[in-house]
Amino acid sequence: MATSGKLASLRLPPLPTVGELIKLYNLRAEKQLSQNFLLDLRLTDKIVRQAGSLRDSHVCEVGPGPGGLTRSILNAGAVDLLVVEKDTRFIPGLKLLSDAAPGRLRIVHGDILTYRMDRGFPVNITKPWEEDPPNLHIIGNLPFSISTLLIIKWLENIANRTGPFVYGRTRLTLTFQKEVAERLTASTGSKQRSRLSIMAQYLCTVHNCFTIPGRAFVPKPKVDVGVVHFTPLVQPQIQQPFSLVEKVVRNIFQFRRKHCHKGVEKLFPEAYRIELTQEMMQKADVDPTLRPTELTIPQIRALADAYAHLCSHEPSLLSYNYREELRMKHHTRQGNTPTDTVTST
């Protein structure tokens, strides 16, 4: 296909390769910042293609590092690329890229966990939530050390339409450790079905695009990497506050191999546990002997609705925290291990 004149003019002029830049600035990867670089521009182009058309788009790239993915985003036609990088050593190389793409690359030296993306882009790109997504994308070859934390934060932002989602249903194209990518996209009944699957899928359409073998990165990580694309849903599949959904899902999945009522029980203080669990399961019309991994999102919705109903009659239930209680008991008993085995997901 012929490249249109406008897109051709947005392509970068010849530059030192990413590998040359790494040598030039002596950029040894820092383990602490989960640095694994992608130097193959065919691969970074492939990641960028998963985002859809970037023609004339606004993009926030997380952790540009030596700038491989950054080049692909610019070459795909983004007109406003804001990169957030924590490590100062990469800033000179990024400035070189910015000179090669005048007015199109903004560099923020900062931490993506605290960066206020709701202030980073012009208000006029905003699209009403019910309409098509805005021409704004979040793209990143994420540092493993913060990827789960970051996606949970952004999922909460989606639920509340805050942060990057004040502009509308901003799409995200991100890398995760393969196992995390599989959990994010796992369907009902699959072995990888977990808390993350429910939290992501009740709010977004989630697509596991492809896997990048670990050997494609420098230095090579111990695991392969999955590229995941998220589009926030117009209507979340569960209409309860994020914190309530998170609490219900976390409790259900804490005993992932047991019947789901076992986790549901732990939503309630011991004195009312049996009675309220029965009431909640009946109200939700969910078979208590299903395993957490077998629950569909509509069933989780029914459980969250039933829990919200019980809490509306007894608001103190909302602040009850089984793990907290367990910790307190453990402390006072000093040395007596609790009988329940709590597994995290």
Ligand code: SAM
């Ligand atoms: N995008 C580059 C690539 O694909 O080659 C680098 C990816 S590397 C896996 C992760 C990048 O995120 C590194 O450049 C690292 O310095 C940066 N980083 C780590 N923690 C960060 C944070 N909290 N905020 C912003 N950038 C961060």
